[in-house]
Amino acid sequence: MNRYALISDIHANLPALEAVFARIEELGITEIGCLGDVVGYGPDPEACIDLVMERCRFTLKGNHDWGLEGRLHEFNTLAREVLEWTRKRLKPGLLQSPKKQRWRFLMELPERHEEWGALFVHGSPRDPIKEYVMRSDGFLNPEKLLDLFSRIEGRCFLGHTHWPGFTGEDFRFHQAVNGNLEMRLPEGRCLVNAGSVGQPRDGDPRACFLVVEGNRLTWERVPYDVAETQRRIMEAGLNPYLAERLRKGR
Numbered sequence: 565m566n567r568y569a570l571i572s573d574i575h576a577n578l579p580a581l582e583a584v585f586a587r588i589e590e591l592g593i594t595e596i597g598c599l600g601d602v603v604g605y606g607p608d609p610e611a612c613i614d615l616v617m618e619r620c621r622f623t624l625k626g627n628h629d630w631g632l633e634g635r636l637h638e639f640n641t642l643a644r645e646v647l648e649w650t651r652k653r654l655k656p657g658l659l660q661s662p663k664k665q666r667w668r669f670l671m672e673l674p675e676r677h678e679e680w681g682a683l684f685v686h687g688s689p690r691d692p693i694k695e696y697v698m699r700s701d702g703f704l705n706p707e708k709l710l711d712l713f714s715r716i717e718g719r720c721f722l723g724h725t726h727w728p729g730f731t732g733e734d735f736r737f738h739q740a741v742n743g744n745l746e747m748r749l750p751e752g753r754c755l756v757n758a759g760s761v762g763q764p765r766d767g768d769p770r771a772c773f774l775v776v777e778g779n780r781l782t783w784e785r786v787p788y789d790v791a792e793t794q795r796r797i798m799e800a801g802l803n804p805y806l807a808e809r810l811r812k813g814r
């Protein structure tokens with residue numbers, strides 16, 4: 565049976581990514597997929613890109629990775645400021661080969677991937693880079709879910725909202741929270757969110773990633789040195805709010 569780990573929304577948080585890779589290694593998992601947003605919000609884009617390039621079997625394009633291509637006007641001020649800073653650091657000049665390699669990697673990231681009988685995207689099956697599949701879609705926007713489900717045949721794994729859990733054909737969002745981090749997938753189609761490595765927003769500040777083994781889903785929560793990431797954010801001169809929110813997991 566396939567057993568693999570999915571990481572998403574790293575957002576240039578190196579201490580969180582290192583802690584997650586250490587946990588994946590401890591679990592003996594060798595197949596890793598990355599669902600996008602390697603950069604944005606965080607202070608260590610280069611090191612995170614290098615690790616993901618080296619360790620992941622595939623990496624998808626997230627909206628922040630996509631934003632680096634020059635579509636900064638589509639982001640709110642907070643996200644845009646960091647993307648401008650990130651773009652300045654990463655954009656290669658003439659003779660800087662590690663920079664060129666990273667930049668090409670980011671520019672050439674695919675929007676979707678199919679493997680292990682599943683579909684992988686960052687956002688949603690109909691708009692793989694930008695659309696959010698919200699927890700509330702089942703009761704606020706069932707037509708949207710009907711359309712999304714009509715586009716998939718089985719499991720679709722995604723990220724983007726930073727909320728771990730899954731939506732099944734009952735259109736309910738089954739949230740992965742402490743005490744309920746292991747779930748069995750029902751038969752049929754589903755949209756599964758891997759959570760966020762580098763900027764959790766569900767109130768749990770620990771890094772999050774997903775382990776898939778057959779029908780069993782396990783969201784792993786990994787403590788990491790939040791204070792170190794906060795220090796690096798301040799040192800880089802990024803908005804202090806970005807450091808503050810990591811402590812709260814919001």
Ligand SMILES: [Fe+2]
Pocket residue numbers: 573575601626724725726
């Ligand atoms: Fe994200």
